[in-house]
Amino acid sequence: MIKISIVGASGYSGIYLLYALASRPDVFISAITSQTYSGKKLSEVFPVFSKSGFLKRNYVSELKFELFDRDKISESSDAVFFCLPHNESSKLVPGILNKNGKIKIIDIGADFRFDEIETYEEYYGKHSAAELNSKFLYGLADIFADKIKNSQFISNPGCYPTGALLPILPLVINGAVDFSIPIIIDSLSGISGRGRSVKPDNMFCEVENSVKAYNVWSHRHLPEIKEKVENAHLNSGGRQENSTPYIIFTPHVIPVSRGILTTIYLKLNKGVTEEIVSEVYEKFYGGSPFVSIRGNAEDCNLKNVLYSNNCHIAFKADKKQNKEMLKVISAIDNLGKGASLQAVQNMNLMLGLEPDSGIPEYSPFP
Amino acid sequence: MIKISIVGASGYSGIYLLYALASRPDVFISAITSQTYSGKKLSEVFPVFSKSGFLKRNYVSELKFELFDRDKISESSDAVFFCLPHNESSKLVPGILNKNGKIKIIDIGADFRFDEIETYEEYYGKHSAAELNSKFLYGLADIFADKIKNSQFISNPGCYPTGALLPILPLVINGAVDFSIPIIIDSLSGISGRGRSVKPDNMFCEVENSVKAYNVWSHRHLPEIKEKVENAHLNSGGRQENSTPYIIFTPHVIPVSRGILTTIYLKLNKGVTEEIVSEVYEKFYGGSPFVSIRGNAEDCNLKNVLYSNNCHIAFKADKKQNKEMLKVISAIDNLGKGASLQAVQNMNLMLGLEPDSGIPEYSPFP
Amino acid sequence: MIKISIVGASGYSGIYLLYALASRPDVFISAITSQTYSGKKLSEVFPVFSKSGFLKRNYVSELKFELFDRDKISESSDAVFFCLPHNESSKLVPGILNKNGKIKIIDIGADFRFDEIETYEEYYGKHSAAELNSKFLYGLADIFADKIKNSQFISNPGCYPTGALLPILPLVINGAVDFSIPIIIDSLSGISGRGRSVKPDNMFCEVENSVKAYNVWSHRHLPEIKEKVENAHLNSGGRQENSTPYIIFTPHVIPVSRGILTTIYLKLNKGVTEEIVSEVYEKFYGGSPFVSIRGNAEDCNLKNVLYSNNCHIAFKADKKQNKEMLKVISAIDNLGKGASLQAVQNMNLMLGLEPDSGIPEYSPFP
């Protein structure tokens, strides 16, 4: 039985993770924490879960939110998930490690996503556990599975970066991208991407029937995408010599609850045809349980990936005007593949399980 | 009293036009045609209009849809609007002109939008009145108002081109754009953009909670945008010498009824700062009743332009990574500014009226 | 020029009222108050209004939210609108009247809606100005227009009561209703009915794709409906002798921004046929600019009344099972007819203007 704890279990990603894990017969939830709801029973705070069979498991129906207790969590967990606002998990991880040096950590927040601590601090403020940063591996599970299998510390990717990097990195790693012009990433996210905070921007009457872009040059997921593309470019080694990747990213919010559709515009290196792109993806994702290539951009839509850990990708080169420009479109569920289900996939890999072990088909909330 | 006829008055753009014009005291509707509904009263086919005060005008409440009658329309109209599928208006215009050489024509369809008949035919098939094509002026009303005032024949721009060209053309005309890399136009359209056709793609259950891209390299509005940008580039004359504009356009459909949000990525020429961009727009649109520049991308959203003939524009240069890349965002109502209200604006200009004369604030359908 | 002030101008009903009144050439807005936004300009807090032509009126574009100032408002207003949470307007009205005994008051809140102060206090708590209560007239404008014309103090009806009473009262007044069984009122309201408060219940992800009933036996609008039906029953005098009206009311919240659809089930007195019902409504509403009877229940829908001061009514007796049961359906815009536009209608009546004078067709927010 895998004993796990979830720190910050009442936000959208925490509660989804809880739902996914509590449904599994091979997992035991040792603790769920919430400052807002400590002392209350899960079923009382989220009556929606009474729909689900998993509450019929005796211990789950009795689960209560607690305040964070370092000692309890250290002693009772094989793995701990952190689902906290940025700069919170980095304050708690060191204390847990002092107590239980072998515990596995999966951080859904941003604290340990960057190789360069300076980049983190530029966008998120002072880091609280910089000395631990290098221990963490970036958990883009469908690309870095081999390394994740041997890791104790995983930082789970952001939702936009997941939707952008899964289609881009295979091309960069294979030296297919011409960096002489920018890679443009245009993303459309459902409202749940803003988290469960109660503010005007999330109110029905303010978002219904509308669409907008936000943080047009300054979204925190831009440097995350950028660093990972640069790393992949450097690691792909010498097959090209042009400049540093220049990434442009624009997030938009659309009136749906869930999902991210990402449209990417990039230039291919000379000689890289649509067929070669197809081969690259086939090589990368041919055996993947989660990433699949669609023949048709219209099939690569949100409906087809809702509630899943899947990423759908479609691509097409400009045969008319200029063969070298490629559009790549990806669709994910921002809370599933973009957060909680990728975290479960990471846990599976870290524990030597099949990556798709116990990934649920649905989540009743939100 | 301005006598007008609307040919094809039962689609989304025709009915909106009818609503806008029938509300005006200075306009008399001579005829409305519809193959589907001929013989039926407007108020019977569209009970929603009974909400509106305009049906209280006696003649309007008695209006009936008719079959197209060349003679009747030629004799009873000062101006005729065509709201038909492509390649239909070009079959009817010559007959009307034979009868009434002075009649003003505003075509909401695509038939006369292109300077190059070859481009039209590549995307839409054989043209039925190529000899008339050069008489038509492209009615992008906020840019070409002076020419429109003296025109008898106007082709009303497509919805996506309106959303793209209003922000792009002033920059091109002022030589601000560096064409060494593509201009990328990423657009999000409400469902009504597909017209009132009854097909699975327009059904609630199929589009709700989803988003997708379509016609990713082949949408018919791409060559329209391209031709107008090229023309502007040529006309701006010699302030740069780089290659032909390369335009990339991706339409997406989002689960709202109305509106188009367009995000544009382009490179500025050396020395063109955000401040200069601001001046260009101020010079172009400073006195415009319809186009306004928003200081903030989040304010440039669909909600702020619904049911209007307005175009909101926001822009921002990349100060962090590279000053030369500019994002420009525009928001329009696809049926208002993108079709019927721009057609009214064109009519106003052609008739020597104020451009904002009788532009309604709302439309009860769709 | 009619000088008005709006106390509490930043909620949904206040801002709508402001929009409606500021668009009028015969109205001058003297003051708008808001605790949250005092000191800020209207156009800054609600950029959506920059869409609207009314901000081009110089003084409107300069309007600032202020704190409530009894003296300023008393001196500068012919009429004052209160758009406040319950039990707030009753604290402010007396002070204003001390300063300006002739000022007209229209209260959109609940404080003065009840004849019986005990009923108010049972549902809303201690009343702060019980001595003024009897001065106020219940402003159901399409029914009590004659009395409203001579009133100085109007309490504007609640949104659900407006949707319920407009169809019910004419039947009760004409002695058509058999009270031996309950009148059942089943209402469906858009999210904006809950006001602009920022709470989980109003968040997109929590209400999208769902529907629920709430306050199933205890909603505050029940006693309001009940009192007005009882009054009408008593006033209709002696044409029947059965018991006190028994009203059952169930509000539901549905995932649209605006509108209330009400389905009413009632028993007709013996001999009251569908034709007689039709005559009753014709007599009552035949000349009304706002209330109209639809021949078809499907036409009596939200879409047909959005943004309007209209009430659509459809009705049908059970010809198959039992002629005496009648269903009546009404559709209103909860913020228009159900709040701000009915308030404007009331103001028009109080000032001797046409009831439909300056009623806008649209509101850009929410």
Next chain:
Amino acid sequence: MIKISIVGASGYSGIYLLYALASRPDVFISAITSQTYSGKKLSEVFPVFSKSGFLKRNYVSELKFELFDRDKISESSDAVFFCLPHNESSKLVPGILNKNGKIKIIDIGADFRFDEIETYEEYYGKHSAAELNSKFLYGLADIFADKIKNSQFISNPGCYPTGALLPILPLVINGAVDFSIPIIIDSLSGISGRGRSVKPDNMFCEVENSVKAYNVWSHRHLPEIKEKVENAHLNSGGRQENSTPYIIFTPHVIPVSRGILTTIYLKLNKGVTEEIVSEVYEKFYGGSPFVSIRGNAEDCNLKNVLYSNNCHIAFKADKKQNKEMLKVISAIDNLGKGASLQAVQNMNLMLGLEPDSGIPEYSPFP
């Protein structure tokens, strides 16, 4: 291995059934029929299913829609599901029975739902297999489970009747209802309830932001509800002596894809308290895997039952005005509990399996 066929597998209920059954290891799909899509592969017609793991089962990914073939289906099936427009299954069932007298039949359509063939014919037209009608049992699975276990022929209840009868029948069977006044059933259904037909009423732009009632006294589900309530009343025997049940039913369509919320108003017999109602439900549904009683009307909402075979019920008596009136609210997924998943539950019962065996948590379409 249970061999099943689905006749009419490309509508909303057929495809959902297919999804549910094809996911099961103990079921083998022998044939799926569709006139529209015959000859095409499932995965080609519904690419959305490629998301789902069930297409990885080899035979499922190869499934093709076929034309109806009596012999093939008779020979290769243990059970056949019919998901056809009314009056279609009754034409096909006799031929299949001639070939395979032991085959189990579950008809999701209306053909065999009525005890009284006259009632059927009044609402649906001439019946094609009246001689078989009496063999069919009404498959309201949570109430008639014991009889269903021994049945070969099941007619699956309509969606509205399921939402209405699950809460009403236990009260009627226990003699709790006073029939001296009507039972009023007010239902709100998502758009998918109209089926997958492509017509204006189902188009996004026509239903979004609106709500309406339809077929206000004549919906075909009214006589179905009525017959079952009358039967239960008669069978409950002599604990009361008032008149025939009078049922009033109003369906509304709301802008969500799925779900039915039903609000029921009924009078309790003297002495039947809220506590007794609670006991009745506890006795009936206490051990049910699918029906649960919620303490709070707000929890009895669509979100909590989406994609499920659950029925949530909440109830409350009028303690203030009159103890004897009861409101009961139920929430179901119209396509799950209201159609396909209840059909699976019926199949499970007929085959001696646990009722909740293989009920999926989700359906990717619609």
